[in-house]
Every structure is written in C-alpha cells, then in structure tokens.
Amino acid sequence: MEYIINGGKTLRGELPVYGAKNCALALLGATVLTDDEVILFNCPNIVDVSNMIKLLQSMGKVIVRNGDTLSVKGELGSVCAPSAYATLLRGSALVLGSSIAHYHRIALPLPGGCAIGARPMDIHLDGLQAMGIDVLYESDMVSCAGIPVGTDYKLRFASVGATENLLCASVLARGNSVLRNVAIEPEVVALEQMLVRMGARISGIGTDTISVEGVRKLHGADFAIIPDRIVAATYLSAAVATRGEVTLTHCRPDHLRAFLDVLQPHCSVRCYGDAIRLSAPEIPCGYGEIVTAPYPLFPTDMQSLMLSLAACSRGKTIIRETLFENRLAHNAAELHKMGADIVVSGNTATVAGKSLHGADVVASDLRGGAGLVIAALASDGTSTVRGVEHIDRGYADLALDFNKLGADIVCKEA
Ligand code: EPU
Numbered sequence: 001m002e003y004i005i006n007g008g009k010t011l012r013g014e015l016p017v018y019g020a021k022n023c024a025l026a027l028l029g030a031t032v033l034t035d036d037e038v039i040l041f042n043c044p045n046i047v048d049v050s051n052m053i054k055l056l057q058s059m060g061k062v063i064v065r066n067g068d069t070l071s072v073k074g075e076l077g078s079v080c081a082p083s084a085y086a087t088l089l090r091g092s093a094l095v096l097g098s099s100i101a102h103y104h105r106i107a108l109p110l111p112g113g114c115a116i117g118a119r120p121m122d123i124h125l126d127g128l129q130a131m132g133i134d135v136l137y138e139s140d141m142v143s144c145a146g147i148p149v150g151t152d153y154k155l156r157f158a159s160v161g162a163t164e165n166l167l168c169a170s171v172l173a174r175g176n177s178v179l180r181n182v183a184i185e186p187e188v189v190a191l192e193q194m195l196v197r198m199g200a201r202i203s204g205i206g207t208d209t210i211s212v213e214g215v216r217k218l219h220g221a222d223f224a225i226i227p228d229r230i231v232a233a234t235y236l237s238a239a240v241a242t243r244g245e246v247t248l249t250h251c252r253p254d255h256l257r258a259f260l261d262v263l264q265p266h267c268s269v270r271c272y273g274d275a276i277r278l279s280a281p282e283i284p285c286g287y288g289e290i291v292t293a294p295y296p297l298f299p300t301d302m303q304s305l306m307l308s309l310a311a312c313s314r315g316k317t318i319i320r321e322t323l324f325e326n327r328l329a330h331n332a333a334e335l336h337k338m339g340a341d342i343v344v345s346g347n348t349a350t351v352a353g354k355s356l357h358g359a360d361v362v363a364s365d366l367r368g369g370a371g372l373v374i375a376a377l378a379s380d381g382t383s384t385v386r387g388v389e390h391i392d393r394g395y396a397d398l399a400l401d402f403n404k405l406g407a408d409i410v411c412k413e414a
Helices: 021-033 047-059 090-103 122-130 160-171 186-197 229-241 253-263 300-311 329-337 366-378 388-392 398-404
Strands: 002-006 012-016 038-041 062-066 069-073 105-109 134-138 141-145 152-154 176-180 201-203 209-213 221-224 245-249 268-272 275-279 288-291 316-320 341-345 348-352 360-362 382-386 408-412
Touching: 002 366, 012 398, 021 038, 021 047, 021 069, 021 090, 021 160, 021 186, 047 062, 047 090, 090 105, 090 122, 090 141, 090 160, 122 134, 122 141, 122 160, 160 176, 160 186, 160 201, 160 209, 186 201, 186 221, 229 245, 229 253, 229 275, 229 300, 229 366, 229 398, 253 268, 253 275, 300 316, 300 329, 300 341, 300 348, 300 366, 329 341, 329 360, 329 366, 360 366, 366 382, 366 388, 366 398, 382 388, 398 408
Parallel strands: 012 245, 038 221, 152 176, 288 316, 360 382
Antiparallel strands: 002 382, 002 408, 038 069, 062 069, 105 141, 134 141, 176 209, 201 209, 245 275, 268 275, 316 348, 341 348
16 A cells, blocks of 8 residues: 655644554553453554454454444463464564463564564563563564562663563562563553553552552453554644644643654644644744653654654754664655755764655655655655555554545555
8 A cells, every 4th residue: 555645735624633552552461461351442443453453362362342442351262372463563562461470371472563673572571580480482482481479670671561561460470569660651651550440459650660569360441542642743743744733632732742842842832631732834943952762751653753844844953763773764765765854873863954845755664654654745746655554553544634634645555
C-alpha cells in the first residue's frame, strides 16, 4: 500500500484521539496474569493490536472484540509463543513477565518490531534472573522457568518494556519486591493502575520506585486504555506543518507536555480538559535543541514528527536521538529527497528549515512513516509515501483522519 499525497493543503477541523497502542499491548500482556475476564475499553483497531490478539489467541486466550471493547479470558493452553505472531511486533515480549508469574514458564521467540535499532532484552532477563528465574537462550528463542521470588532490583535503564515485564512478574511473586529506576511513561502508569484493579498490591504508582507485595492470585477487571499521545502529536504536527488549526478531543494534554512545550512558542495551544486546540498561522522559525529521553522529557516516538516539522520550518533545529540509533538517519535521507537541509552526524541531526517539494519516499518504521506523511502534507506538489504497512501498525487509518481535516491523500495498492 502507498499514499499519494498532494501537499500544501491547510488542515482544519476536529478529531478524537483513539486508545494508545503501547498501552493496549501492555494491558493485553497483563491479561495472562488471570484466567478471569478482563475487559479493555477504548482499544485501538490497529495492526499491532490485532497481531497481539492473534498471539494470545494462539496461546489459548479467548478474545472477543465488540467495537472498541475487548473481552479477554481463559487459561493459556501453551506457554510457547508461536513465532508466526511473536516476531511481528515488539509488544509480544510483554507476555514474558505475566506468563512467568502465572505459569512459571514461557518460551518466546525474540520479538520483532520496527527497524529503529537494536532492541536488546538484557534488562528484562536480568531482572527476571534477580527474581530467581532461569533464563536460557537457544538460537532465536528465550526460555524462562521458575517461580518468581520478591527482590530489590534496580533497572540499569528505565526501559518501558522491562518495567512492564518485571512489574507483571512481581505481582504474583513469593514475597515483596522493590523495583527501582522504573519507567514512568503514562502507559506504564496505566498498567500499574490496571494491576491494582486486578488485585495487585502496588505502592509508589507513577514514581520511579515501585513496591509490590506479591499476592497468590489476581482476578478480572475492566480498564479504559489511555488516549494515544503519539497519535495526538501526529495530528498536531500535521496542523503545524500546514499552518492549520485543529482541535483534538478525547486526549490527555498532560501526557503531551514536552511536545507542547516545544510547539508553544510558535503557535497558539489551548488545553481544555481532555481537548487541545492548536492554531499555527505562521511558519515556525526553528525549534532550538531537542533531545529525546524517557518520560516526562521529549519522547523518541515524536522525534520523527519533529524532524519533519524542523525540515519545513524557517530556522535552525538540532535534534539528538538518544534511544534508538536508526531512527534519525533513514528519515533524514528520505527528507533530503524532498529538498530538506539536514546534516546527520552520529545521533544528531542539524536541520536548516526550508520549503519542501514532493518526492517519492519510503517509510521504514511506524513513527518515521508518520513523519514522512507530515512532510509530504507540508510540501509543494505530489509525494508518494511507500511502506504504509509500517504506518498501519500504529495508526487506525492515518490517511482517512488527515483527509477529514482537508488533506488530499489517496491510498493505492503498491
Ligand atoms: N534497552 C536495553 N535493554 C533492554 C531494554 C531496552 O538496552 O533490555 C534499551 C533500548 O535499546 C532502547 C532503550 O532501552 O535504547 C529504550 O527502550 P525501551 O525498553 O524503553 O523501549 P521498548 O519497551 O522496547 C517502548 C515502546 C516504543 C517506544 C519505547 C520508548 C512498546 C510496545 N513500545 O518500547 O514504541 O519507542 O518504549 O518510549 O511499548 C512505537 O510505538 O513506535 C515504539 C517503538
């Protein structure tokens, strides 16, 4: 699939923001902790979530979708995650902690995901070993076995996925755990809150030190998946790139603070409850220096959006990517085809903003793909964005959403 984008249209209008991919994947992983029914509201209809559902179904979970609501229940018949699904998405790794906690074993093919850089799992596995779990690597498979025992463990880096797995392992562990230097991304906090609704005993929710009192059993619960802050940032970026005006509803402005702080000097941003109204009549004059870092600082997932915004601004921006080493270079090369002036040195891009023109570009990862669409919307002339399958992993229908705001995007089979 590819997008043919006639750029230069100003985007205006209102859109609701749907549920967050990375929250849905973490909560789906956590459903393995109980055989009871877990109901998830606001579940996005995106490819990564469908693949995670197929993975859990293939392992024995009974999952029924009714609109945006998912019902998940039942025991796992197999604790061996089939590679046909597990290798399709990084989120498949999020069954590790919950399977160990409930079934005391799991075999997981090394998970796939975006081509954004090395995605090691040493922190997940080191933390599990600290809980007394045996970990064995065999070719592309990791096998874990044992009953988790409460421990005091400091993550060497505040990894989102490792935090989620270690939390899930600790809630049914024998004894108490303290997890230090954990991630505090909103998706992690949502997981902590859902685990409490399932009967887990957790204190320090939302902070970087979590104390967990292991319990014998968890039960069913219902929980609403939080709005996708990266989808929200994508819509806002499109408005800025096209000098437009959008209102987003059903979002969490507080989850977008670092991103909004970067935009605020250049546009009018108003937040009202769960809505954000952004108006960007002028072309921004460069965004200064942006460094990606764990929450609450500037998110790596919004870096590709920012690179495109910087490329079509009228000033200088420096962007340093500290989390995923391949995230800058590919998009910088594609944006060059649109006339962008970006010099990449190691993990730093120095961008001199200018007007862009249409070109044929290729997405190689989800957020990078969205960034290329933003650049194409801002460009004069027609662009083709190939590799839309990467974009569909995390966006329900990006072209349709932008067309609702006045964009001119046609989807074509490649
Ligand atoms: N890291 C290690 N060892 C580990 C785990 C991580 O060195 O055991 C490193 C990674 O290589 C990376 C950094 O730690 O440099 C951050 O990785 P993290 O573990 O926090 O990321 P993740 O859990 O694999 C999630 C999201 C990503 C998002 C990152 C950072 C999910 C399914 N994925 O990945 O989302 O970029 O956190 O916020 O939750 C996306 O949505 O497009 C996406 C890639």
